Every structure is written in structure tokens, then in C-alpha cells.
Amino acid sequence: MTTAIAQDTITLTINGKTVTAASGKTILQVCRDSGIYVPTLCYDERLEAYGGCRLCLVEVKGQGRPLSSCTTPIREGMEVTTDSDRITRLRKTVLELLLSNHPNDCMLCEKAGACTLQELVYMYGVRYDNYYGEMWNLPKKDDNPFISYDPNKCVLCGRCVNICQNVVMKGTIDMTGRGFYSKPDTAFGKPLTPDICVFCGQCVSACPVGALTEKQARGKGRVGSVERVRTTCTYCGTGCNFYLNVNKGKIVKVTSDYAAPVNKGNLCVKGRFGYDFIQHPDRITKPLIRREGVTDTSPEVLKDPMAVFREAEWDEALDLVASKFMELKNKYGPDSVGGFSSSRCTNEENYLFAKWVRVALNTNNVDNCARV
């Protein structure tokens, strides 16, 4: 074995199959890369492994107790078993314990169909009533326009906390309380307000169950009844991708696309919650051209915009703009005109725009509104 190779790659066996992987990876990452299924609840590829749910336990030869695969780095020669009677029993126990403090509410739950807990319970054939005892009966919190929090459905996976603290870097929420009474919350249980929360909804996107949901989407259609349309955010040049969830032609909510190359499932408040403009009745969907002879554009008059403008087709509008530009340029010279583009355009669009201003208009008067 040459040492150079040994440092970078590691050979191990998973369920008897030999696998080679880059050192520094965890058992779970290698399993996923190799198409071996390991159940997880607290793991989120955007975050450092948490190791809390204990569903991803695997057996490693020579280790007395099972290890959480999401946190355990691979080692040379490791022999991993991802399924065994013992592992299945432990996973079932974990699920049963979670269910013993969970409302039996799938029928009304926003998350049904997309809920990891529901899926795992189904997969492992676990029932509600193996353990019984005290159950939470905490008030729901949705004292803000965007996020609804039902602590009773929380499985304490910590993903909301970790994403808020380590990706958003906001630290709005943390685990509070101890033992059975721990739960994610704001300091002193204060409402989510703009001074502490940016309403990016990252926490919602991380929640594997129906504890954190989009408030505006309530009752408007669950995963089974929506069509997911992958699209790019129009708000800024970052160009985040996400899925629009559309139910009978109506946009219900936005969900993350973990495979998106730019944002990897992350979004800001605009991309996540700013979708209502798309189907807003006031939205301008066609070019508008000022009506002939109208000169008064005071707010009073603009109350009825169509008295000032008329709808046009793109060809007519573009022809008009082009002819006006040419007119001005010919009359007063190229530096009498300029271009100002938007930070909501992509880099490519901005590049093309600058090129057009310089080549077609012959001027360097070009700028962009991006200042942050």
C-alpha cells in the first residue's frame, strides 16, 4: 500500500461489501454515496451531524455499542453492518418512544406524506401504544405571519436550531428546558418578531416533521395534491433554486431543493415567502405604453392606471424603446443615454445588458442597483 493513497482514501466494508471512500467522510455519507439506506431524522446535509435521534445507529465490528453513523468518521478496515436484529430493535424502540409523546394527528397534519417520522413508522411497522405516560400538551405558536410551530409534534432533532445558529447565523432559537421537557424555542418563549428573526424559514425547511410549517399554506394542499415546479428565484442575482408547490394552478408554498447548485436548499425570506406577487391581481404581466396625449401622471390620475397606459405586445414595446433610444442617441450623442440594470437579474443577464449598452448604445453609462 502506498502511503499517499492511504491518506486520502479509506477502504472499509459495509454489509460485507467493500467500499472505498475519501477519508474524513462519515459512515452515513459513505452509505448514501453507495446507495445503502440508513434511516435518519436529525441529519441534514446542510448541517454538521447532530447525532441526537439515534435512528442511524449501525454496528461496527469490535465496538460493543452501536454507533451513530452520521457522526462517526470512517476508518481503514472498518466493518459496518447497517441492519441487524439488534439495530432494527433499537430503531423501533426509538420510534416507539417518539410516538409515545406525539399526537396521532396525521390526518390533519400539514406534513402528512412528506413527514419523515410518518414514513419511518410505516416502514418499521411501529405502533403508538407500546409505551405510555405523560404527553405534551403545549400551546401552538404562530404569533407571526409566516411560521407555525406546534411543539407537540417536535421530535427534538435540533435541525431548526442548528440551521438558525450555524447557517443563518441568527441564533433566534435554541433548545430550552431539560430532559423530557426540552424543546426548541426563542429566549423566554418570546414571539418571533423582526428584531430577532429574519423569517428566512430555514428552520421550517429543516423540520422533518409537522412541527414547523408554513403558516400561509395551511389547508391549501399537502404533498399528495401538489405539483412541484422547480424554478429560480427572481429576487436577486444569487439565483437560488427551489420548488413551487402548486395545487390546481395555485401556488401553495415554496420548498427547498437540496440539489440546487447555488443554494443547496437554503433560501432567504424573499425566496421562501415572497411568492405571493406571482399570482397577485395587481401584477403587471404585459408591457404598458403611455396613451397618446396623456401628460398628467399625478397619483390622483394614476389611481386608474389604465387611463394613463394601454397594454401592448412585447414586439411593439421593444420597438418603441429601441426607436426612442436611437432618436436620443442620434440627436444628443451616445453619452446622453445610459442603462441601469437590476440585482434581481442573473449574472448572465447583467453581462448581456452591459454588453448591449456598450456595443449597441456606444456608451459606458451602465450601472446596477446592487449595493449590498
Added chain:
Amino acid sequence: MSRQISISVCMGTGGLAAGAREVMEMFSVELASAGVETTLHAQKHCDLHRVGCRGFCARDVLVDVSIDGTKTTYEQVTLDRVARIVNEHVVGGQPVEEFAAGVDYHNFEDKQLKVVLSECGLIDPEDIEAYIKVGGYEAAKKVLATLSPQDTIDTIKLSGLRGRGGAGFPTGLKWEFGSKEQASQKYLICNADEGDPGAFMDRSVVEGNPHVVIEGMIIAAYAIGTTKGYVYIRAEYPLAVQRLELALKHARQKGFLGDNIFGRGVKFDIKVKLGAGAFVCGEETALIASIEGNRGMPRSKPPFPAQKGLFGKPTIINNVETLANVTYIIRRGAEWFASLGTEKSKGTKVFALTGKIKNSGLIEVPMGIPLRKVIYGIGGGIEKDRRFKAVQTGGPSGGCIPESLLDTHLDYESLASVGSIMGSGGMVVLDEGDCMVNIAKYFLEFTQAESCGKCTPCRVGTKRLLEILTRITEGKGKANDLVTLEALARDVIDSSLCGLGQTAPNPILSTLKYFRDEYDAHIIDKRCPAGVCKALLTYTIKEDACTGCTMCARVCPVKAITGEKKKTHYIDHGLCIKCNSCYDVCKFNAVDKR
């Protein structure tokens, strides 16, 4: 020729609570009025000084008076006793026998083997010179002057020292891992969190001899190659914190800490970090999170702190007692240390002996000593000469050891083989009046409340275990409860993230193993054999024993007892709230509960 007189007053937390400060003042007043000049440590006429905890706090204020090397220990010294001690003993040369510590004290004291505690209760913990006088800082000097870091590690390895914080990991090996890591910064942490209920071994060492811990840390830091150390100590230990800070200040002034230790160009300093009293913060990864300013929650190992610890850097964590041992190992030699204890458990161990035992307190014994010797020798046997039932070792997540196993030796392996652990050294003695189901429930109440909530098996599992136990003690136990209890206990052990959840069910498993009949009695017969579980008790008055004295009827808060004077009394079970008052008050043992 003037006599060498020395008076030391116990000013550990126990001593102070018993009024040691006033006793100390009274001594200086009485000595002055008797014409004896007191100078702190000058040994001119009389050296009056404070010392740290001596382990037998129940008999505080403890005072040693020694004249020309002959020492008399006085126990439970109160202000009114000081004058006679000064006049008759210090001045007159005649010890005051009636105040002198009795046979219990000597049983307790003389059967121990003190290493870690050898200077606690002997020297003034607030005076660095007192520590230097007994050989203090010689070990660290020797290491820095004559040993390489690897030599130091080898010495500790040779001694066989294992961590005293609970897991018993070989200290030398841990240091070797730390020393081999390459990093721009490494850290050393002394774990003085001590969150086990009733434990006070680490507190006593820090209060009674803080310098021995600092010296151990200097040696450890040199061996692993770090310049920064922390002591993580709970804020509920104000006296220990204060003495530690003072000791650090003195050590810095002497050049024992800082940029040029002992003038040898070695750099090391120590910060004190206060813990807010969460039991789980004693767990090393939670402790690290806490120092980093995060919520004290453990994280999975591997990676271990020695690879990725505080601020992501290699970090070695050792317990207070471990680090104190290091100092003595260097001072007295690895061979000497290895000669104490058993083959795999070397040296001594400090235990907090409590419960239904005559002499409770802090004790230090060689590893491998049989339990029986501790309980009946040092401990003086069971309180009120009742019948021994079990001893619980290892703190809240230890196991209960029954009478049949009283000859078990106190070492890591033997304790594990009977289903218990060494832990950090808790030892609770239980007698026939203790209900084992209730004891298991008591410990689960603690661990369940202290769970950090991070992982499912511990957060919800310990809660469900506790609920099953509670139902059993309330007479609501079901036939298959024990199967569920045992299976869930094992699953929680197997799947929890950290040592808390991985050991919390131990008290259940060990009581199920040795005292299953008590569980059965609760579940099947709806009876608590020890007469502890209220819901299962019925109070009756024995006709043949009742003299009709009416005492019970008078104390009963709900008037459940009726009967004429000098005639048998009766309890109305419908009214009785099981308050135990009649049982306590009856002089003729006529009240029966079962």
C-alpha cells in the same frame, strides 16, 4: 525551651457550616487571654491555622491540637469548649478527654489510606508556603528539569493510574494520544464539575489542597504539550472556587504558572470556568460545549476530545482526583503507586460514604479493599444496628450490590462484574427500611431530570422507565411491566448518545437482578416489603400490643383513629391518609404497617 504547639481548625464547607470561623476566632481570643502568642505559621509559640475538609464533617468542628508532635483531635468543638481546651490542654498540657474524638472517629480515620487526601486537613489551603513546606511543587520542578514529556507519560503509564472521573481510562495512554496530536493549540481541562448528588470528593480536594491539583495540571500540560488549561468547576462550590483562585494567584506570583515556569522557559496558565450546575456538564463533550459558550449538550464520540475537543483542538480532560494523584506519583514514584491496589486498579480511591451508615463522610481506601471492610470497618456498620440490605456505588447511575456480594472488592473490574460501577466514588448504604423499587425510582428521577434532552432514548426512555417504576410503587404495576422495564432499560443503554443515558438504567437492572422479589411483591401482592411505598401500606393497630394510651388518636391529623382510654384503638382505613404519625408516636410498637 519553648514547646511546639500547633492548632488546626477544620474550615472545609462542613466545618464552616458548623461554626469553624467563630471557633477559630474564639481560639485566638482565648489564647491571647491565656497569654499564648499566636503567629500564623511562624511556629514561635502557637501555630493556629485553618485546614480543609478531613472527611468526617458530621463531627465538625474538628480541631487538632498538637504539642511537640503529640496530637489530640477534638470533635464537635463548640464555642463554649474552646476555653477549656486552651486552658487545660494548650496551657496546662492535659488533653480534655471528654471532648476528644471517640472510637468512631478513630475507626473512621485509622483504617483509611490517604494519598490524595493526605495533606487535606493538615495544611492551610490558603497558604502556598504551607504546601511548599510539605514538598509541594517539587514534583513539577522535577518533571520540568529532568524528564522529557515522553518520560513523564511513561512514568504515569508505569504507575497504572486510571481516570477517577468515572470511566477509568488509563491516564498515561490518554496523555500519549494528546501529545501525539499536532495542532497550533491544545488544551488541558481539569474536570471539577462533580454533579453527582452527595459527592464531594473533588470539592474537598480543591478546598483542602488546591495546589496539588495545580501542580498535577502543570505536569500534565508539560507532558501533552499545551500552554492553556481550564478548571471547570461548579459555581455552587464558592469556597473551592475562592481557594482555587487564590492558589492560582499565589502560583503565578511564585512563577509556577505563566510564561517561564520555574525559569525553565515552559509556558502554561490556567483559567477558571464556572459551571452552572448541570450534571451532564460533567460529561467531557458537554463540558467542552459549555466552555465554548454553548448549551451543555454532549456530542458523539469518536472523534474524541483528544483529537477534536475545545474549539475543535486536541483537548485532554482529567478529573481533579486523577490530577492530584499525578502529583503524588511523581513525588513518590510510579513503583510506589503501582504497589497500592490491585493488578488492574492501582492506587487509592476516595469515596463519599453516606446513607444508613454510622460514620458517614469522605474516605480514601486502597483499590481492591472488600466492601465489607469499608462498611463495617470504617463506616462502623449500619445505623441503629439495623440489617444491611445493599450498597449502591458509582453515583446516580451505579448499581446496587446485595449482602451476598459484600465481599466484592472495590476495583473497576470487580464492581463491573457485579453490575455496578466505580463511577466517581459515590457509596450509599441501604438498610432493611429501604425499598429497592423506590431506590431505583429515586435515581431515575435524578438522571431523568438531568438528561440534556438531545437524544431520544435518554430523553423519552428514562422518562418512560421512571413512569413504569412510579406506577409499580403506586400499586399500579402490571404483570408484564418487568419485561418492558428490562427491555427498555437495555435499549436505552445501547442507543443513548452519552454516558448519562448509557448508564442511567443501571440502578433498575441491578435491583431487578438482585431484588426481583421486591418488584414482584409490589406488582403481584400489591405490597411494599420495606414499608416505604405509601400507596401500598395499610396501617393497623395490633390488639395485643395496644395499651390504649391514646397517643395515636391525638396525633392523627384526620381523626382516623378511635378508641377509649386504656382500650384497643382502631384505624378507619377509609379515612387514613398514611401519614405515618401514629407509627412514629406509638411507644409500644403497636402500630403495624405493611
